[in-house]
Amino acid sequence: MLGFPRNVGWIEVICGSMFSGKTEELIRRLKRAQIAQLKVQIFKPRLDDRYDTSRICSHSDQRLESVAIERAEEILRLLKPDTQVVGIDEVQFLGPEVVAVCELLAQKGLRIICAGLDQDYLGKPFEPMPQLLAIAEYITKELAICVVCGNPANRSQRIISDSARVVVGAAGAYEARCRKCFVPEPVEATAPQNLRLL
Ligand SMILES: [Zn+2]
Incomplete structure (x- = not known):
């Protein structure tokens, strides 16, 4: 601005x-x-x-x-x-x-x-x-930065199973991913915990 x-x-x-x-x-x-x-x-x-x-x-x-x-x-x-x-x-x-x-x-x-x-x-x-x-x-x-490929990321990849729209308070429940690496269902974590929090 x-x-x-x-x-x-x-x-x-x-x-x-x-x-x-x-x-x-x-x-x-x-x-x-x-x-x-x-x-x-x-x-x-x-x-x-x-x-x-x-x-x-x-x-x-x-x-x-x-x-x-x-x-x-x-x-x-x-x-x-x-x-x-x-x-x-x-x-x-x-x-x-x-x-x-x-x-x-x-x-x-x-x-x-x-x-x-x-x-x-x-x-x-x-x-x-x-x-x-x-x-x-x-x-x-x-x-954010995609933890899989390093590109700019605009998606929140869920990495634990839960049907709630947002799992609140679960710092290890998501990682940032770009549109290419994002899959719209819970998957295994790809990055160590400290990397996902960047
Ligand atoms: Zn990516």
Whole structure:
């Protein structure tokens, strides 16, 4: 982004596969907003308790304080009157209501920065990311590195058997793969654990 719009709200979406650095980029932007003396509030869905329920954390262990919520509407209730920037991590878990919530906040003049998975483990669009991407002013698609061939990767390969759409909190349950190496069903891991977490 070259500059910030003035006197108007907007929505930024950072999307990508697992291990693509979405949360790291979200944290980077939110920290810069804090340095700029802006009032920042950060939310994340409660079901994602991988590392810490009250913080957002990247795989490289960057972290920021956040509020865990069950439903998107809670953002409106918990919003402080002087908040200027709202960060939301793992936004794909907050359901279709989060689209209207983001729209409302942007309409009120706030800057909204959302990070989330754009595809599920089958390689299908992860609702409501398509809707969020459509209404956002700024979109960043992060890419991971395919652990099989080293190409840029935009898919999350599941490497354990589970029929849930996302296996939450299972750091060893996925690895990043490109479209050539991705198969839409659980497979054996190809990379050592520490490589998959990069
Ligand atoms: Zn590959």
